[in-house]
Amino acid sequence: xxxxxxxxxxxxxxxxxxxHFLTETAVVKAVNGVSFSLKPGERVAIVxxxxxxKSAMAMSLIRLxxxxxxxxxxxxxVGGRDITKLSEAELNGVRGSEVGTIFQDPMSxxxxxxxxxxxxxxxxxRNLGLPRKEARDIAVGWLDRVGIxxxxxxxxxYPFEMSGGMRQRVMIAMALSCNxxxxxxxxxxTALDVTIQAQIVExxxxxxxxxxxxxxxxxxxxxxxxxxAHKVGVMYAGKIVEFGSAADVFAHxxxxxxxxxxxxxxxxxxxxxxxxxxxxxxxxxMRNPPVGCSFRERCAAAQDxxxxxxxxxxxxxxxxxxxxxxxxxxxxxxxxxxPVKRAxxxxxxxDLVPQQDILEMHNLRKHFPGKATFPxxxxxxxxxxxxxxxxxxxGETLGIVxxxxCGKSTLAxxxxxxxxxxxxxxxxxGIAQMVFQDPYSSFNPKMTIFNIIEEPLIVTGAGTRPxxxxxxxxxxxxxxxxxxxxxxxxxxxxxxxxxxxxxxxxLALNPSVVVADEPTSALDVSVRAxxxxxxxxxxxxxxxxxIFISHDLLTVRYISDRIAVMYLGEVVEYGPAEDVFLKPAxxxxxxxxxxxxxxDPAIEAQRSINIISGELPSPLNIPTGCAxxxxxxxxxxxxxEEKPVLVAHSQKRDAACHFPL
Amino acid sequence: MAITFTTPARASFxxxxxxxxxxxxxxxxxxxxxxxxxxxPILLLTAFAxxxxxxxxxxxxxxxxxxxxxxxxxxxxxxxxxxxLARTLAGVQVSLLVGFSVxxxxxxxxxxxxxxxxxxxxxxxxxxxxxVDIFLAFPSLLLAIGLVSIVGTGLxxxxxxxxxxxxxxxxxxxxxLVLSLRSRAYIDAARTVKASQWWLMSRHIVPNTIAPLxxxxxxxxxxxxxxxxxxxxxxxxxxxxxxxxGNIIRDGQLYLQQAWWISTMPGVxxxxxxxxxxxxxxxxxxxxxxxxxx
Numbered sequence: 039x040x041x042x043x044x045x046x047x048x049x050x051x052x053x054x055x056x057x058h059f060l061t062e063t064a065v066v067k068a069v070n071g072v073s074f075s076l077k078p079g080e081r082v083a084i085v086x087x088x089x090x091x092k093s094a095m096a097m098s099l100i101r102l103x104x105x106x107x108x109x110x111x112x113x114x115x116v117g118g119r120d121i122t123k124l125s126e127a128e129l130n131g132v133r134g135s136e137v138g139t140i141f142q143d144p145m146s147x148x149x150x151x152x153x154x155x156x157x158x159x160x161x162x163x164r165n166l167g168l169p170r171k172e173a174r175d176i177a178v179g180w181l182d183r184v185g186i187x188x189x190x191x192x193x194x195x196y197p198f199e200m201s202g203g204m205r206q207r208v209m210i211a212m213a214l215s216c217n218x219x220x221x222x223x224x225x226x227x228t229a230l231d232v233t234i235q236a237q238i239v240e241x242x243x244x245x246x247x248x249x250x251x252x253x254x255x256x257x258x259x260x261x262x263x264x265x266x267a268h269k270v271g272v273m274y275a276g277k278i279v280e281f282g283s284a285a286d287v288f289a290h291x292x293x294x295x296x297x298x299x300x301x302x303x304x305x306x307x308x309x310x311x312x313x314x315x316x317x318x319x320x321x322x323x324m325r326n327p328p329v330g331c332s333f334r335e336r337c338a339a340a341q342d343x344x345x346x347x348x349x350x351x352x353x354x355x356x357x358x359x360x361x362x363x364x365x366x367x368x369x370x371x372x373x374x375x376x377p378v379k380r381a382x383x384x385x386x387x388x389d390l391v392p393q394q395d396i397l398e399m400h401n402l403r404k405h406f407p408g409k410a411t412f413p414x415x416x417x418x419x420x421x422x423x424x425x426x427x428x429x430x431x432x433g434e435t436l437g438i439v440x441x442x443x444c445g446k447s448t449l450a451x452x453x454x455x456x457x458x459x460x461x462x463x464x465x466x467x468g469i470a471q472m473v474f475q476d477p478y479s480s481f482n483p484k485m486t487i488f489n490i491i492e493e494p495l496i497v498t499g500a501g502t503r504p505x506x507x508x509x510x511x512x513x514x515x516x517x518x519x520x521x522x523x524x525x526x527x528x529x530x531x532x533x534x535x536x537x538x539x540x541x542x543x544x545l546a547l548n549p550s551v552v553v554a555d556e557p558t559s560a561l562d563v564s565v566r567a568x569x570x571x572x573x574x575x576x577x578x579x580x581x582x583x584x585i586f587i588s589h590d591l592l593t594v595r596y597i598s599d600r601i602a603v604m605y606l607g608e609v610v611e612y613g614p615a616e617d618v619f620l621k622p623a624x625x626x627x628x629x630x631x632x633x634x635x636x637x638d639p640a641i642e643a644q645r646s647i648n649i650i651s652g653e654l655p656s657p658l659n660i661p662t663g664c665a666x667x668x669x670x671x672x673x674x675x676x677x678x679e680e681k682p683v684l685v686a687h688s689q690k691r692d693a694a695c696h697f698p699l
Numbered sequence: 700m701a702i703t704f705t706t707p708a709r710a711s712f713x714x715x716x717x718x719x720x721x722x723x724x725x726x727x728x729x730x731x732x733x734x735x736x737x738x739x740p741i742l743l744l745t746a747f748a749x750x751x752x753x754x755x756x757x758x759x760x761x762x763x764x765x766x767x768x769x770x771x772x773x774x775x776x777x778x779x780x781x782x783x784l785a786r787t788l789a790g791v792q793v794s795l796l797v798g799f800s801v802x803x804x805x806x807x808x809x810x811x812x813x814x815x816x817x818x819x820x821x822x823x824x825x826x827x828x829x830x831v832d833i834f835l836a837f838p839s840l841l842l843a844i845g846l847v848s849i850v851g852t853g854l855x856x857x858x859x860x861x862x863x864x865x866x867x868x869x870x871x872x873x874x875x876l877v878l879s880l881r882s883r884a885y886i887d888a889a890r891t892v893k894a895s896q897w898w899l900m901s902r903h904i905v906p907n908t909i910a911p912l913x914x915x916x917x918x919x920x921x922x923x924x925x926x927x928x929x930x931x932x933x934x935x936x937x938x939x940x941x942x943x944x945g946n947i948i949r950d951g952q953l954y955l956q957q958a959w960w961i962s963t964m965p966g967v968x969x970x971x972x973x974x975x976x977x978x979x980x981x982x983x984x985x986x987x988x989x990x991x992x993x
Contacts, residue, residue, distance in 0.1 A: 072771075472891050480883075481885055498893070
């Protein structure tokens with residue numbers, strides 16, 4: 039067969055792609071007419087909330103749709119061939135050799151019982167037609183390029199012998215090993231820690247620049263888009279509603295959805311703390327997509343014609359198009375939504391009387407003893423929390439940040455009395471309550487919302503039955519839900535509504551401290567803003583102190599009065615949020631701030647980013663000196679021998695470093 | 700004034716029924732429907748056996764020995780002229796009683812001991828589980844035979860003997876379910892308000908283990924019916940002349956060549972009951988776990 043290769047400079051062309059999921063009860067129209075193209079070397083990000091069809095779209099491009107997904111119509115042209123019309127056998131020639139794929143979870147996309155070499159070498163042999171020995175050399179070469187130390191030896195390791203970051207590097211090496219012209223990555227860094235994410239992003243940037251491969255990546259992280267993408271496509275309800283160069287879309291968004299989305303995240307500059315914008319309503323049900331513009335019910339600029347005809351993507355400038363009738367989207371609305379002027383109020387130093395300490399931790403430690411290798415040897419101990427001293431004043435919000443494994447969640451469990459500290463003391467004036475990360479698993483699926491919120495009241499024997507019912511109704515209103523929700527079960531609520539119920543339950547006993555452990559990380563971007571606004575309001579109205587645990591530094595900075603940065607079970611820096619963010623004293627804080635991309639390409643372009651190398655050491659083997667010594671750029675012999683303690687760095691700030699920045 | 704019966708409470712109860720996903724699904728599930736189509740007539744016939752125009756299960760008729768199935772004796776008669784259908788229906792009564800009792804005993808003990816072992820862990824867990832492991836080391840039929848030969852034959856000993864073999868399995872199942880639930884965030888949420896351990900177990904843990912236990916329970920019932928038939932067939936279960944499906948088959952096996960129906964008819968009924976109980980458990984599982992649906 040001799041295919042006519044059209045002379046174009048596009049790697050991928052998608053024409054009017056429709057992908058439906060034919061379930062038993064209904065047809066879910068996940069992708070509803072998507073068209074775009076990619077040039078060599080281009081990195082295009084597709085952003086959208088869950089359910090927007092972005093993953094279904096990406097998987098359609100290589101026909102890896104899960105049952106019962108089906109490409110209904112449209113063309114996907116890669117290398118002159120229409121993917122939608124190829125046979126399975128022909129497809130296998132395209133997958134790997136022309137299109138490389140990187141999935142979200144490197145653990146489940148690598149076969150756990152096969153060595154890396156067994157998974158990597160055969161595709162190279164097949165696609166490049168090489169004998170095993172040469173294919174192996176190529177594989178080792180790629181592993182070396184993606185930064186795997188001792189690649190020649192590690193190629194025979196099993197995936198479980200590698201860390202998450204290493205596995206994702208292996209995935210990238212596999213995707214690139216047959217020199218594809220196009221790489222499709224579905225949330226390639228979501229499962230990784232922030233510092234590892236920054237390393238992987240940098241790696242992908244360099245490799246695509248070197249090889250000239252184009253890259254399409256799916257993400258929900260606007261910061262990542264700003265740092266990584268040349269172009270961005272915003273998906274909503276199965277359609278691309280805005281497409282253009284990242285700089286242009288972030289600076290001058292034209293579609294109301296993009297405009298709203300960008301205002302739901304805390305301002306990257308961090309100067310003003312205006313209330314975050316909330317997008318009202320819900321995305322449409324894709325079993326039954328609405329006629330006309332699918333965003334119109336949530337749009338302040340909606341007009342009569344939006345309900346009748348669907349706006350198509352039209353040019354708004356060089357390389358920029360949007361699907362809206364209005365040239366400037368929300369800015370053309372008769373009454374554009376203004377940010378509510380109720381700014382988030384930071385607690386003044388003057389308000390905070392030292393006598394009103396509400397929480398104190400003294401030399402708090404939590405060690406988990408491990409299993410000894412031999413009966414006579416000393417068991418290794420995981421030092422999850424290793425000597426934390428913190429205090430909080432009434433009405434203050436303390437943000438705790440750090441990578442996973444730094445002990446921040448263990449600290450929360452100690453505060454709530456879920457675990458007993460190994461040593462140390464906790465004093466709490468009043469009681470502490472918790473808002474959990476995943477609002478779904480924190481509710482008993484067999485209980486109604488009423489019973490869930492009432493539970494703390496029953497358990498503590500508060501009030502009579504009618505009094506409790508009264509209190510439950512007051513609580514559900516306080517978190518902004520209607521009373522009718524009380525009869526429902528958790529699975530009948532959306533993610534944001536569930537998290538509101540989680541907040542209501544935490545407030546039931548009038549706590550003095552509420553610990554929120556990653557309360558927004560399981561939620562979509564537009565819903566996050568609602569929960570953050572809610573927490574800010576409650577702080578103002580009720581004078582509750584919050585401990586806000588997160589790895590999302592922008593949100594922590596937005597909501598917190600003070601920040602404590604944790605590394606390997608210790609607090610390495612503590613001080614007022616804005617100070618810590620703008621002038622970090624500890625090298626780790628600096629590295630963490632650098633690792634986290636800001637959702638603004640203009641800022642990203644100007645930042646000098648120092649990405650720390652290496653990974654978190656095992657908490658089983660904490661170094662004798664400074665815990666951060668193995669990854670620090672300022673490390674000296676003194677750091678490796680002598681452990682720095684948390685001392686006053688400036689008037690308001692503490693840092694645990696021999697050579698603070 | 701007869702209309703005032705319908706209280707709003709009752710009406711709302713009826714309205715709520717379809718909300719149970721299981722109920723709605725059972726009605727629409729093919730396997731469950733097939734199971735019910737087989738089980739319900741058998742249950743009805745068994746329940747109203749004494750009203751049917753049949754001779755009593757123990758009544759002999761020496762003038763009508765080993766007659767082929769006919770209108771008056773749909774399952775034929777045996778070597779003493781007893782009606783095989785009447786005896787089979789009486790045997791089904793015993794079978795269902797055994798199956799239901801064994802499942803109930805296994806569920807009750809399994810829930811109580813399994814929850815205690817899984818929830819408290821440590822020494823309690825080790826004590827309970829080491830006994831369980833000892834029992835699990837014996838094949839269940841051998842265990843039952845051994846126990847029956849010590850205690851004696853009859854309905855109650857058979858039920859206890861079969862249940863003894865099932866209880867350890869249920870303890871083990873319940874324990875593993877509890878272990879997976881124990882670390883759920885909603886348990887932590889209740890612990891932060893200092894909920895008692897009784898509260899955690901009764902409100903949060905046991906209600907969430909009921910669904911998989913019901914599935915296992917219906918399989919255990921089917922299994923118990925087969926074990927009872929085996930015991931009776933071996934002459935260790937229900938003693939003749941009291942009918943049981945097992946001893947009817949045993950009675951008939953000597954005459955298989957002359958009168959195939961004596962053994963075959965009750966055999967088919969056992970097969971139908973056991974099969975439909977398995978279908979029912981599949982149906983329950985699919986109803987409760989949406990991922991099992993294709």
